[in-house]
Amino acid sequence: MSISGPWYLVLAAVLFGIGAAGLLARRNILVMYMCIELMLNAVNLTFVTFSRLLNDAGGDDAVFFVLVVAAAEVVVGLGIIVAIYRRRTGVTADDVSSLKG
Amino acid sequence: MVNAAYAIVALPLIGFAINLVWGRRLAEPLAGWVGTLAAAGSFVAALVVWVTMLGRAPAERVSDLTAFSWFPVAGLHANIGLLVDPLSMTMALFVTGVSTVIHLYSIGYMHKDPGFDRFFVYLNLFLFSMVVLVLGDNFLFSFLGWEGVGFCSYGLVGFWFQRDVAAVAAKKAFVTNRVGDVGFMLAIFLMFAHFGSVNFSAVLGTLVHGHATGLLAGTPGAINGTTATAITLLLFLGAVGKSAQIPLYIWLPDAMEGPTPISALIHAATMVTAGVYLMARVAPMLHYAHATSWVIACVGVGSAFLAATIACGQDDIKKALAYSTISQLGYMFLGIGAGDYADGLFHMLTHAFFKALLFLAAGSVIHAMANRQNMKQMGGLTRYMPVTAVTFGIAWLAISGIPPFAGFWSKDAILTAAWGMNKALWAIGVFTAGLTAYYMSRQYALVFRGQARWREGQQFVVVHDEHAEGVGPGLPAPAHSGEEPKDATWTMTVPLIVLAVGAFFGGLINLPLHGWDFLSEFLHPLFPAAASVTVPTGTKWALFAITLAVCLTGLGLGLTTWRTAEHPRLEPNFLRRAWYFDDAVAATVSGPLRMAAGALAVVVDNELVDGLVNGVANVLGSTGQVARRAQNGYLRSYALGIAFGVIVLLAYLTFRTGA
Numbered sequence: 001m002s003i004s005g006p007w008y009l010v011l012a013a014v015l016f017g018i019g020a021a022g023l024l025a026r027r028n029i030l031v032m033y034m035c036i037e038l039m040l041n042a043v044n045l046t047f048v049t050f051s052r053l054l055n056d057a058g059g060d061d062a063v064f065f066v067l068v069v070a071a072a073e074v075v076v077g078l079g080i081i082v083a084i085y086r087r088r089t090g091v092t093a094d095d096v097s098s099l100k101g
Numbered sequence: 102m103v104n105a106a107y108a109i110v111a112l113p114l115i116g117f118a119i120n121l122v123w124g125r126r127l128a129e130p131l132a133g134w135v136g137t138l139a140a141a142g143s144f145v146a147a148l149v150v151w152v153t154m155l156g157r158a159p160a161e162r163v164s165d166l167t168a169f170s171w172f173p174v175a176g177l178h179a180n181i182g183l184l185v186d187p188l189s190m191t192m193a194l195f196v197t198g199v200s201t202v203i204h205l206y207s208i209g210y211m212h213k214d215p216g217f218d219r220f221f222v223y224l225n226l227f228l229f230s231m232v233v234l235v236l237g238d239n240f241l242f243s244f245l246g247w248e249g250v251g252f253c254s255y256g257l258v259g260f261w262f263q264r265d266v267a268a269v270a271a272k273k274a275f276v277t278n279r280v281g282d283v284g285f286m287l288a289i290f291l292m293f294a295h296f297g298s299v300n301f302s303a304v305l306g307t308l309v310h311g312h313a314t315g316l317l318a319g320t321p322g323a324i325n326g327t328t329a330t331a332i333t334l335l336l337f338l339g340a341v342g343k344s345a346q347i348p349l350y351i352w353l354p355d356a357m358e359g360p361t362p363i364s365a366l367i368h369a370a371t372m373v374t375a376g377v378y379l380m381a382r383v384a385p386m387l388h389y390a391h392a393t394s395w396v397i398a399c400v401g402v403g404s405a406f407l408a409a410t411i412a413c414g415q416d417d418i419k420k421a422l423a424y425s426t427i428s429q430l431g432y433m434f435l436g437i438g439a440g441d442y443a444d445g446l447f448h449m450l451t452h453a454f455f456k457a458l459l460f461l462a463a464g465s466v467i468h469a470m471a472n473r474q475n476m477k478q479m480g481g482l483t484r485y486m487p488v489t490a491v492t493f494g495i496a497w498l499a500i501s502g503i504p505p506f507a508g509f510w511s512k513d514a515i516l517t518a519a520w521g522m523n524k525a526l527w528a529i530g531v532f533t534a535g536l537t538a539y540y541m542s543r544q545y546a547l548v549f550r551g552q553a554r555w556r557e558g559q560q561f562v563v564v565h566d567e568h569a570e571g572v573g574p575g576l577p578a579p580a581h582s583g584e585e586p587k588d589a590t591w592t593m594t595v596p597l598i599v600l601a602v603g604a605f606f607g608g609l610i611n612l613p614l615h616g617w618d619f620l621s622e623f624l625h626p627l628f629p630a631a632a633s634v635t636v637p638t639g640t641k642w643a644l645f646a647i648t649l650a651v652c653l654t655g656l657g658l659g660l661t662t663w664r665t666a667e668h669p670r671l672e673p674n675f676l677r678r679a680w681y682f683d684d685a686v687a688a689t690v691s692g693p694l695r696m697a698a699g700a701l702a703v704v705v706d707n708e709l710v711d712g713l714v715n716g717v718a719n720v721l722g723s724t725g726q727v728a729r730r731a732q733n734g735y736l737r738s739y740a741l742g743i744a745f746g747v748i749v750l751l752a753y754l755t756f757r758t759g760a
Contacts, residue, residue, distance in 0.1 A: 023740050032736070097734025 008049040016042035029081055029091045033074070040070050102153040103164050106183045108146035109193055110232050112139045117225035124218030133208035136221035140204045140228055144197035151190050159626050162187055165238050165302065176297050184238035184301055187623050191446060192235035192378055199370045199453050200228045202596035206461055207362040209592035210468070216260065220360070223260070227253035231371055235378055240289050240299040243379075247285065247343070250372045251278050257367060258359040270355035277352040281342015288335035295328055305385045329386050333393040336383060337400075340376025346404040346434060350427045351683055357419040361464030364419055369426045369460050370453040377433045377449050381442045384628050388440075398438025398522060402529050405431030407680065409536040413543065414676025417474045418463045421544055424679075425500065426456055428537060432515050435530060441518035442628045443621040447611045448511035450620070454603035455499040455508055461597055462493035466548060468593075469586030470555060476544060477667065481553035485586045488594045490549045492601040497545045499604040501538035502652040507607030509649075514613060517644055521636045531648050535655035542659025551664050555586075613641075 019038035026032055044063045051059025085091055116139025124132045154162045167182035183189075204224060211220050230249025237243035252275075259271030289299055296304050340346070345353035356368050367373070380387065380397060387394055408427035415421035429452045436445030467474055469486055483490040499506035502513070512534060520527040588594055611620035636644070662668060675681060 020744060024737050024744065027737070029736075093736040094734075096736075100732055100734025 005049055005053045009046060012042045012045040012049065015039075015045070027092050027094055029084070029093050029096075032093060033077055033081075037070065037074075040066055102149050103185055104166065105146045105149040105153075106166060106185050106193075106236060107168070109143050109150070109197065110183065110229065110236060112142040112146065113225045113229035113232065115139060117222060117229055120218055120222045120225060124222055127218065129212070129217045130208050132218040132221050133204070133211070136225050137201065137204040137208065139225055140197060140201040143228065143232065144194075144201050147190065147193045147197045150185060151194055154185070154187070154190060162626070167238070171242070177293060177299070179241045179299065180239060181242060182238040183236045185236070186627060188378075188381060188446075188627050189236050191450070191620070191624065193232055195450050195453055196231050196235060196371050197228070199457055199600075200224075200231075200366060202599050203362050203366040203370075203457065203461070206365075206464075206593050206596040207360075209590045210362050210464055211360065212590075214360075220257075220260065223253050223256050224362075224366075227257070227367060227372070231375075234375055238301055240292060240301070240304070244285060244289065247339070247375060248282070250367070250375065251275065251282070251343070254278075254356070254363075254367050254372055257363040258356045260359055260363070264358070267358040270352075270358040274352040274356045277349050278342045281339045281349055284335040284338025284342070288332050288339070291328070291332050291335065295332075301382065305383065326389050326391075330390040330392050333380075333383055333387050333390045334396065336379055337376075337393060337397055340379050340434075341400065342376075343379075344373050344376030344430045344434070345427050346376070346400050346431060347407060348682075350404060350408065351686060353427055354420050354423045354679070357417070357423050361419065361460055361467060364423070365457045365460030365464070368423065369456040373426065373430060374433070374449045374453070377430065377437060377445060380434070380437045381446055381628075384437075384442045387437075394438050394440065396438075397434050398519070398526055401431045401434025401436075401438055402519070402526050402533070403431070404428065405435065405533045406529050406536075409533045409540065411676055411679045412540040413536065414672035416477055416677075418466065418476050418479075418544065418548065419460070419474055421476070421540065422456070422459055422463060425459075425537070425540065428533065429456065429500070431533075432512060432530070435519055435526065436515035439515070439518040439522040439526070441515065443611070443618075443624045444511060444514035444518060446624065447620050448508075448515055450610070451499065451507035451511045451604070451607040454600050454607050455496040455506075458492060458496040458597060458600035458604050459500070461593070461600065462489050462496065465489045465589050465593055465597065466493075466586075468589055473555070476547040478554055479548045480551040480555070481549070482586060483549045486588045488588045488597060492597040493549065494545065495601045496604050497541050499607070501541050501656050502534050502648065503538075503656065504649070505605075505608060507604050510608035510612065513645055513648055514611070516648055517613075517636055517641055520640070520644055527644075531651050534648055535651040538652040538655030539659040542656050543663040546660050546663040550660075 016039050019035045019042060022035035022038070023032050026035065044066055047059040047063045047066070049059075051057065081091055084096060088095065116136050119135050119139075120127070120132050127135060163184070163186040165182060165184050167180050169181055171179040171181045173179075204221075207220065207224065211217050214220065227250055230246045230253060232246070234243050234246030234250060237246060255271050255275040258274050259268050262268045262271070292304050293299055298304065342349045353368060353373065357364055359368070387397075405428045408424040408431065412421050412424035412428065415424060429448070433445045433448050433452070436442070436448060465486065466479065466482065466489060469482070469489075470479060473479070495506065499508040502509045504510075516527055516530050516534070519530050609617075611618050662671065678684065
């Protein structure tokens with residue numbers, strides 16, 4: 001028994017929704033980061049699914065780009081988080097607001 | 102070898118660039134030698150072109166070298182190009198030649214000046230601008246040079262800008278020149294409107310042996326006398342500014358605040374003659390603008406007379422020479438106005454020699470007198486500065502119009518032409534020649550003859566006169582500490598001797614004998630036949646004799662009167678104050694303008710301009726006050742914004758494709 005294509009899309013949508021909700025709701029920057037990763041991988045899943053359904057390798061290509069960008073983003077982002085953590089006790093997003101208007 | 106003309110222009114530019122970039126590192130005296138070599142190279146290049154030109158038939162001596170197109174805009178094609186013809190080469194030769202000796206002189210004169218390299222930067226840039234001005238093949242390119250020399254003049258008059266007077270004088274020179282430049286620019290616009298071109302060849306038509314073709318006769322370039330008058334009058338306004346004629350002459354005496362080599366090069370020999378060159382250049386058009394010719398002649402002779410009277414009452418050695426320059430420029434314009442272009446230029450050449458010499462000798466004197474410029478505190482310098490005294494003496498006789506020195510020939514030729522035009526012009530001219538001889542002799546006597554008044558205890562015997570306007574008693578003897586005055590180093594005396602040779606033999610280039618009038622012959626193909634020079638030979642001799650008698654009288658009066666005693670009666674206040682012209686300008690122009698400017702500053706600037714600027718700033722500021730609330734510093738609210746934006750975008754795309 002194989003799972004049909006649309007279910008993968010549904011799974012991806014659910015994962016994306018969880019990620020988006022988590023990003024908006026949580027205040028710990030590390031958790032927010034995980035949520036972003038979740039959203040990115042939901043998108044990757046969609047790409048792969050369509051790649052299989054439409055028999056087009058373009059979707060697979062896009063996934064590689066997304067992986068590379070995500071890796072780079074994590075490097076920068078974690079660097080910032082470490083820098084923040086050195087200066088203050090926690091990494092709560094709302095506390096980092098000294099550049100507000 | 103006509104292409105060597107490019108080198109005439111390029112070498113000073115290269116010298117300028119070198120001194121601009123490495124001048125400070127080259128320092129003294131290397132920066133000066135770079136500048137001098139650039140000028141000398143330019144002179145050699147001019148000689149090469151000139152010799153090449155002489156090898157050709159008179160009709161084939163004009164060549165137009167176009168380097169590249171400067172900017173083509175709509176119908177206007179402005180080229181960077183050089184016009185090599187007898188007129189431009191005459192100018193280029195004397196400009197580069199006189200420049201070279203004055204560059205050399207400056208090495209000695211500017212010794213130990215902290216701005217030594219800056220001086221030569223300006224000097225080379227000036228030379229470049231000046232040759233562009235005389236060699237340019239269209240009005241626009243020439244105008245570039247015209248403004249360039251104006252800028253260099255500004256920079257050099259205010260060379261010692263730490264002194265307030267120098268800075269103010271530089272500003273005055275610049276602003277006064279702008280008044281004339283407006284005329285020049287309007288003339289260019291008018292030319293473009295009528296001819297669709299600003300090239301000399303297109304505007305002035307082709308001249309073949311003194312006859313203009315293509316100006317009135319030719320179809321595309323045809324203009325009427327009114328247009329010719331308008332264009333030439335506007336150009337003359339530019340010339341009046343640059344060449345310091347009535348009423349724009351006021352900047353030149355003040356320009357003497359600059360270093361003396363500058364007074365010699367820019368404000369006597371070359372830049373101020375640019376106006377004369379310009380009017381000679383448009384001679385074919387002047388031929389059809391009789392009104393302009395009259396204006397030029399009258400302004401010229403008026404300036405000559407007025408400035409000569411003022412020169413009689415000056416104590417400052419350089420100011421007296423400055424007024425003398427205005428006066429001599431007036432003679433040149435008289436020649437141009439009388440239609441005797443070649444002799445106007447002839448006087449320009451001889452004047453360049455003797456006036457540059459006078460200034461350089463004066464500079465030598467000023468150096469020896471420890472920067473003192475008051476002639477009443479000099480005297481008896483012949484014994485101490487023999488080279489300066491002899492060379493100054495030659496220039497004095499030349500400007501006074503004593504044969505066989507250079508000034509006699511050129512001045513007499515102009516006066517003869519003036520006689521042919523109008524007897525009154527001639528009479529004023531001759532009287533002015535007498536005045537010239539008088540004030541120059543006064544200067545010579547005050548500086549080089551009589552007693553050494555710079556010594557302690559020596560001073561003038563004042564001849565008191567009850568009716569004299571109150572000029573103070575004899576000047577206190579200045580304390581002259583230090584060594585005896587003496588001639589300067591060789592870099593300063595060699596230029597004096599070179600120029601003295603020119604002032605002595607300069608007349609040879611255009612003797613009033615058929616077959617010996619080399620300059621007139623050389624320039625002949627360029628100028629329309631001079632209608633006015635039809636004075637019979639007998640009359641010419643009589644005029645010669647009268648002029649000479651008047652000059653000798655002036656000479657004798659000046660020498661005998663000023664040798665031993667001071668005569669306040671002979672220098673009334675209105676002459677000392679230059680006919681109160683500056684005061685009148687200050688009262689009528691500066692006063693109301695200052696008030697108007699004050700009113701404008703309060704009403705327009707404070708209210709309108711500031712209101713607008715502040716209003717814009719206020720609107721932006723208050724908008725920002727509102728907008729800054731969006732920037733609240735909470736990451737999640739930004740994320741929410743992004744999410745909301747994505748939803749809106751998706752909705753839009755969906756509905757659009759769905760529709």
